[in-house]
Amino acid sequence: xxxxxxxxxxxxxxxxxxxxxxxxxxxxxxxxxxxxxxxxxxxxxxxxxxxxxxxxxxxxxxxxxxxxxxxxxxxxxxxxxxxxxxxxxxxxxxxxxxxxxxxxxxxxxxxxxxxxxxxxxxxxxxxxxxxxxxxxxxxxxxxxxxxxxxxxxxxxxxxxxxxxxxxxxxxxxxxxxxxxxxxxxxxxxxxxxxxxxxxxx
Ligand SMILES: Cc1cc2nc3c(=O)[nH]c(=O)nc-3n(C[C@H](O)[C@H](O)[C@H](O)COP(=O)(O)OP(=O)(O)OC[C@H]3O[C@@H](n4cnc5c(N)ncnc54)[C@H](O)[C@@H]3O)c2cc1C
Numbered sequence: 001x002x003x004x005x006x007x008x009x010x011x012x013x014x015x016x017x018x019x020x021x022x023x024x025x026x027x028x029x030x031x032x033x034x035x036x037x038x039x040x041x042x043x044x045x046x047x048x049x050x051x052x053x054x055x056x057x058x059x060x061x062x063x064x065x066x067x068x069x070x071x072x073x074x075x076x077x078x079x080x081x082x083x084x085x086x087x088x089x090x091x092x093x094x095x096x097x098x099x100x101x102x103x104x105x106x107x108x109x110x111x112x113x114x115x116x117x118x119x120x121x122x123x124x125x126x127x128x129x130x131x132x133x134x135x136x137x138x139x140x141x142x143x144x145x146x147x148x149x150x151x152x153x154x155x156x157x158x159x160x161x162x163x164x165x166x167x168x169x170x171x172x173x174x175x176x177x178x179x180x181x182x183x184x185x186x187x188x189x190x191x192x193x194x195x196x197x198x199x200x201x
Contacts, residue, residue: 055068057078058108059073059099059102077111090117138153138189138190139190148164149170149196151196153186158181158184159177161174185199
C-alpha cells in the first residue's frame with residue numbers, strides 16, 4: 001500500500017518520529033491520530049486506560065441508563081474476551097441499534113466482527129477482524145496487482161483478520177470464517193486460485 005502513496009507523489013516516511021519542524025511552508029497540518037476525550041463526564045463513570053468510556057457488552061456505562069457507542073467507548077467483547085475500542089464507521093453505526101434495543105428493555109449485546117472499508121487512490125480496501133502483531137501474515141496474490149488479499153492466522157491457525165483490496169468475495173468469506181473461528185491451512189490460504197473457504201481444516 002505504501003507504493004500507492006509513493007506513486008501518487010506522497011513522501012511517506014515510516015518509523016520516523018517528528019522531533020522538530022524545519023519546513024519552508026505557508027501552512028503545516030499536524031494530524032497525529034485521535035484519542036477519546038470524555039473525562040469531563042466525571043468520576044461517576046468508569047474509564048478504560050486510554051480514557052474511553054468503559055461499557056458492558058450491552059453498551060451500558062457504569063451510570064444507570066447511560067449508554068455509550070462509537071469511538072469514545074471501549075465495550076466488552078465476548079469474541080475477544082476483553083474490552084476493545086473500535087475506531088470504525090461500521091462499529092459506530094451498529095452500536096446504536098444495540099442501545100435502542102436495550103433502552104426498550106431488551107438485553108442485546110454488541111459484538112460484531114470489526115470491519116472497515118476505505119477508498120485509497122481509487123482502490124476499494126476492506127478489512128475484517130482484528131489481528132495481533134504476532135499473527136502469521138499470509139499473502140493471497142501479488143501485491144503489485146490491482147486485487148489481492150492478506151490474511152492473518154493466530155497461533156492456533158484460526159483466521160483472525162483479512163485485508164482485501166478489490167476482492168469482495170475474499171472479504172465476505174473471510175468474515176464468515178472469522179465468525180466461525182475457522183482453523184485454516186496457510187498454504188491453501190496463500191493460493192488465490194482457490195476460494196478462501198476451501199482452506200478450512
Ligand atoms: C481522518 C479519518 C479517516 C477515517 N477513515 C475511516 C474509514 O475509511 N473507514 C472507517 O470505517 N472509519 C474511518 N474513520 C473512523 C470513523 O470516522 C469513526 O470511527 C466514526 O466517525 C466514529 O463515529 P462516532 O459517532 O463514534 O464519533 P464521531 O464521528 O467523532 O462523532 C462524534 C461527534 O460528537 C461531537 N462532540 C464531541 N464532543 C461533544 C460535546 N461535548 N458536545 C456535543 N457534541 C460533541 C463531535 O463534534 C462529533 O460530531 C476515520 C476517521 C478519521 C479521523
